[in-house]
Amino acid sequence: MSSxxxxxxxxxxxxxxxxxxxxxxIHRDPNLWEDPTTFxxxxxxxxxxxxxxNYKYIPFGVGRRACPREGLASHVIQLAIASLIQCxxxxxxxxxxxxxxxxxxxxxx
Numbered sequence: 001m002s003s004x005x006x007x008x009x010x011x012x013x014x015x016x017x018x019x020x021x022x023x024x025x026i027h028r029d030p031n032l033w034e035d036p037t038t039f040x041x042x043x044x045x046x047x048x049x050x051x052x053x054n055y056k057y058i059p060f061g062v063g064r065r066a067c068p069r070e071g072l073a074s075h076v077i078q079l080a081i082a083s084l085i086q087c088x089x090x091x092x093x094x095x096x097x098x099x100x101x102x103x104x105x106x107x108x109x
Contacts, residue, residue: 023058 002017013019028036033043061067 021058021061023061026058 002013002015002019004015006013026032030036067073
């Protein structure tokens with residue numbers, strides 16, 4: 001609800017108007033994203049969402065109307081990955097070193 005008369009993007013919004021954000025449009029806004037219709041998860045690398053979210057990527061909503069189960073979703077994803085790692089025998093399909101291989105960084109020997 002708008003608490004007072006205001007103007008948003010050249011639209012006059014009277015006091016008491018219910019405002020709804022359009023997450024679909026925000027996620028595809030070329031003013032916010034370079035090539036917005038392409039799947040690029042690396043856009044969020046190095047972004048500390050706990051400190052500075054900027055409300056660009058909002059799959060669970062924001063503010064008072066945010067999804068109350070966002071935290072649960074995060075834990076379920078971690079549990080699913082841990083279960084996959086524990087329940088299956090993983091091996092490389094070839095000996096080519098992957099750019100995602102971090103063993104050199106953590107294991108010496």
